[in-house]
Amino acid sequence: MQNQIYPCLWFDGQAKEAADFYCTIFKDSKITTDTPMVVNFEINGKKFMGLNGGPKYKFSPATSFVIECETQEEIDFYWEKLGEGGTYNQCGWLDDQFGVSWQIVPVILNKLMSDPEKSERVVQAFLKMSKFEIQKLIDA
Structure with a gap:
């Protein structure tokens, strides 16, 4: 069972x-x-x-729901829709109007973070972001 x-x-x-x-x-x-x-x-x-x-x-950010997005358009959509009336935070996190925490992240982030030559630059790039911007992460 x-x-x-x-x-x-x-x-x-x-x-x-x-x-x-x-x-x-x-x-x-x-x-x-x-x-x-x-x-x-x-x-x-x-x-x-x-x-x-x-x-x-x-609710608290100690529990959040992660939405992996393939494109910047998907990130923009969920960021805007879920964040409406809520609070936008750092590094792809937001609290919706009910206080539920969400992480809107690009699928490619795992690949970028596992590249030993690039991972630190990627971290430094996304620490400056509220909403993730895929191209800036790729260019980091």
């Missing part, structure tokens, strides 16, 4: 609003269950639970 593992996101009464928001951004997404306490939804075929648990707990 394989146990399914999925995240439960604790909201202060905004679980449905958050699920609706995410479903407008990710093409392959849908709400599967909507009750006053719990909203289950899927993003890119992955299950999530939104819990209306109240104000006791808040």
Whole structure:
């Protein structure tokens, strides 16, 4: 038997609003269950639970969702859509309007970081960035 593992996101009464928001951004997404306490939804075929648990707990960057992007256009799209009403941070991180942390990163970053001759220059380049810029990383 394989146990399914999925995240439960604790909201202060905004679980449905958050699920609706995410479903407008990710093409392959849908709400599967909507009750006053719990909203289950899927993003890119992955299950999530939104819990209306109240104000006791808040999100932090200690837990974040990573979106790997092939192109600068994808980075720009997710950066703009998820960051709207939220907070843009350094090195591809943002907090959305609900406080959930996201990392919008280029797929090529792993390859660039594993090149011993280039990795330090890449790190120095992205430390100066808020949103990742693929061409500047490649040129570093």
